[in-house]
Amino acid sequence: MNKLILFRMLQEEVRLNTSFASGKGFFSFPILVLISGFLAVYFTEEMVKDMGYYEYLQILHISAIFYGMFAGSLAFFGNEFLERIFGYFGLIIGLTATQPITQRRITFLYFFKEIIFYTLFTMIPALAGALFGSFYTHIELNNLIIFSFTLFISFCTGIAFSFYISSLYRKSQKYAIFGALIFVAIYSIIFYEYEISGTLEWYVNNNYNFLYLGLSIPIILSFFATVMIQEHNNESVITIVGYKNRFNEYCAKYSWAKRICLPEIIAKERIDLERSKTGTKMFFSFLFPLGFLTFMNWFLDKGLPIQIDFNTIFYGVMIGFFGTMLYSWLNSIDTPHFYSSLPIQVSDIIKARLFLFGTITWWIPLIFMTLISYLSNELRLLPIGLIVMTTVGIYIVNYTALSTGLKTNSALFDAFVFIKFFLISVPPMIAMTILSLAINHKPSTILVALSVICGILALFSMIFYKRIDLKWKNETFD
């Protein structure tokens, strides 16, 4: 029975993804990954020369762990997202309500399915690309395969960690935080004097004890996660009274914006944002990528012979880019289906959400920027960082809105949409990152160059914004 459920879950996952994106778009994604794997190996010798052999291997392992955590959190938040957007979707994981199968078993199978899915659609294509790339380098095929195996175990550690946290989170937020801290503390104590993961320690130093340890960590985490799943933990809290009618109040408040978009829609979306408490989730969703960036910064500083200065302007670029996440959150609060019964268009909703992005969610990036510049003792760079952040944010969010409409999360699963998004977002980010790193060498020249890029991005933002109407006017809410 387990095999059959697992197989059906995999089928379901593929069908779900192909219903979000086009079939071609979804199945092209592994090709992108294959190309990335090829390039990663093709440039390995250069990277090793610049970074050092051990540091390079460590970075790959750190990335694999974080990728696993990301994939796992996507599964966790993904469920919530699906439930919100497609409340009527019946997924196999919901079978426990009607069939004699335990939540423990179905959740474990679901998580196992996640590992298989990501392995098939990302890890194996990446390995295929890497194998192909190895013909153009001096890397031994044998070594490459063994190292890929160690990376896979790190990926499994990351995804199992997410499983463990999500299962604790079902009990309570406190459990999740406490459990995460305990695991991180134990892990740090064990690996403090060794490589970042057990399998890497084995690969580098041939220490077999660490191979067993590395293999057992994801198994132990999955075991704990599964054991902690309760059978009757889906009791949702129903708030009977307490919500004050605020629609008219917000409508009046935003009446000044009627030339930009409908105040009624802004009011509705604003209420959604408040009552769903998505603001808090938005805030915490910034912590993960910023934590990764900070960790990489610290790691590169420690490992590289030259000093890389990830300053406030660099973080401005990155935080601006994370604006996509804010817009994506705004799109996942509630299903837009009700709007289909009203005389309004998809572009009206997109504009209202862009309006909210600009006026309501700005405090999240602002807090992070101020904090980062204060902690790095760079408050003098804060104004420039904020300008960069705002420009990049507006540019990237306008493009996201134009290209993905109200279905940001799902549309980016389409390889064609993703490639376009990549080509539009990455070049200006690279240019600004390079400039930000050189700010202390020729400040005036760098500032002029940054201003020019900001100007160009602002211009493009306007073009993207104006095209939203054209592209989404006649789309349906389905």
Place this chain on the structure above:
Amino acid sequence: MPVINCTNLSKEYDDVEALKNVNLEINEGEFFGLLGPNGAGKTTLLKILTCQLQPSMGNAEVFGLGVNENYSEVKKKISIVPEQESPPSFLTPREVLELVTSIRGIENNEIDHWIKFFELEEMEGRVCRNLSRGQRQKVMLAAAFISKTKLMFLDEPFINLDPLVQTKVRNWLKEYVKKGGTVFINTHLLENAERLCDKAAIIHQGKIQSLITLKDLRKQNLTLEKLFHEIVT
């Protein structure tokens, strides 16, 4: 005067032909019922007529306006109760009605009346996602009824409603049609269709198999149920 007019309307989803050359005319002041088994194409037709889907071929007009080209205009003139009850999750029933009346520019609105009509007073302060399915369906009906449009599309409106509310809704719809309104209703509940409709069509495998007035049906000593079984089985 026809308020709905379909000519050779077809809709294909990849390999599935959901609608095949549908020709249909519904006049002002008619209570029209579209009946059919599951997957017959009822919701597809309703979605095309309410600008939620584009047809693959053919033409559909509502109040003389092509539904593809006049999306905004058509939407202003109609109200819709979709098959799946989906009022905004984080608004209270009153706020939903405020949103609808405000967007439609309805003054002297009757929010209190509709809250009372659907017995939603006790739900004040609750957001829609905390309501039962039946209560959410009531909010959707109230949102359609308050819109004061001359044409109403209802997709399985009675499902989830208790018998008392069903009677109230039926009576209100009858009055609405008497006053000149037009109703296009999709339903499985043949008994309700028999009580309400002036005209009905039975759709099966994407094709309209029969278009009849209920008067003629009664003259022939037939019931909708008999006709339905004859056509579908």
